[in-house]
Amino acid sequence: MTTLFRGRKGPLLWLLAAAALVALLAAACGGDDDSNTPTAAATTATGGSPAASSTAGTIAADVGKNDKADITGAGSTFAAPILQAWFDDYNKLVAKGVKVNYQSIGSGGGVQQYTEKTVDFGASDAPLSDAELAKAPDTLNLPFVLGSVVVTYNLDGVTKPLKFDGATVAKIYLGDIKKWNDPALTALNPGVRLPDKEIVPAYRSDGSGTSFVFTDWLSKVSPDWKSKVGTSKNPSWPAGQGGKGNEGVTTIVKQTPNSIGYVELTYALINKLPFADVKNKSGAFVTPSIETTAAAAAGVQLPADFRVSITDAEGAKAYPIASYVYALIRTSSDGCSKYRPVVNAFWWILHSKDASATASGLNYVPLPPETVAKLDPALKALKCEGQSALPQ
């Protein structure tokens, strides 16, 4: 048992030396980074040169091109791909000194971290509620992109899109409609042979902005749903199976014959899921798309604080399960070093043609210019160190 160390010191020492070297390298890298990437304390954020940015009284989209900052944001999973794509473009094409790190921790988490001030901005599929706003009163709920939720299903032999209305979907998720050949469903889908099989509804088990938008719509179109379940990021579902994330719901629907589920439009398009036409307020069956989602936004007046639901919107072409995605930004900040680059980055997102093109390319719906025009005064009113964050 005498396992003495003597005589075999060689490899051991090598290993120790290697470990020490790794530690030193890591420390050195950290040090290096501090010196040549000005972050935190050393940051001097410039608001862009006035000559370039305020031609003819308007602020250029690339107002933040000379900014330097490392910024962290978190929240909405739905908005993560488009925000990360935007911030990648912004870093490579517009403001080389600005790295905006956005992590998808869910809308609920985004609101939480924003309120705790651990992130420089949050993103959420729903605006702050009154209770949430009470904890963070100086908040700008800034809509920056549109999203919609589609109803997907797994039915053998059904080739063209099914048709649903809100009352029927509510009854399916309440467990009141149990079979596919229910009279309510056959009446909506004349000519489609629906099987005599149990419907398996799939829902999001995690707190989700997608669930919020979906239940918000159901609450508007079904009084029964409103009284029994209501609108929530994490409602208590009366029937069905839960899956985590869009991915979890998709897996259930793909693997379970005769199931039904709801996911983000972007997600359904990428994964080539079938989705239903849904009846809107004016009685038309609308296929979810970039155009019909934009039409839903056009059908609703934007209030002064921008907190608005656009589900079940007016308009013949409006898709009824749509929503704005919001950035959560404080209306004023003591320091400008990280705040101004955030404001400038969102200014670029809302005003740059490149940013709009990126959104469309990823199947996201950029805000129409008329809507952006309504947001501009609120952005110009944002203040840091007692001054306006954007050039006047």
Place this chain on the structure above:
Amino acid sequence: MNPRSGASQLFLASEGLYRRRRLANRVMTAVMGIAAAIAVIPLFLILFYLLQKGLRGLSLDLLTQDPNRPGRPGGGVRNSIVGSGIMVGLATAIGVPIAIGCGVFLAEFGQNRAGLVIRFLVDVMAGIPSITVGLFIYGLIVLPQKQFTAFAGAVALAIILLPVVARITEEMVLLVPRSVREAAYALGAPRWKTTLRIVLPTALPGIITGVLLAVSRIAGEAAPLLFTALGNQFNSTNVFHAMDALPLRIFVYAVGPYDYWHEQAWAMSLLLVTIILFISLAVRAIFGSRVTVRQ
């Protein structure tokens, strides 16, 4: 009664008993063998599955490029590899000295009530779910600092590493034979010198094995980093800023909408398992027989 026939009857009876025992022995050996085979089957299935799914996504780009923006296939996960390296290295640098000190204390000076309490607490610590450690560090470091940092992630990982290394150090130090210590005392060495110059070097190979096993465990942890290091799609080496890690990116890519994300998640899993397997094998290769404890 004929004694001979009695003896032969006894012989026959014992023959039957022997056969029955031999049969029972064979059956039970077979059952244990099957159980052992079933126990290691998942390992091979995992390796096979990872190779099948992960090899396709494995490329030089994966190691040397930063992530492309979402929706644009290609790119790599250099930021995650760098981040994992920095945070695991920092966690080791923070945790190992404390853990070794704790282990030596328990073995050499812990044969009393204080030692009993600390040993119990270290065991409890080893049982704390890693997600809870992450949440604790979130409250302790992230919330007051108002910033997600790689440093916070490293501290969370160090806390997970600590009890593992402490207990292994204790075991290894206890294995150093009494005669070796006594020889040192006989030569007039004080206790501290004996511990530092004789006992620790003797136990060192075992301790390093423990450290490397603990390192391979924390290298695969995503939960403690979720609320501490957060993740970062840019390559960042600043420990006072959010940083990426391989397990975090696997988690994000696995549930993301894009096919190439899923492919890269498999490739990253393969990479992670390969690194951990390599560490385990390196431990065996370097320390060989001294790793296994013989009494």
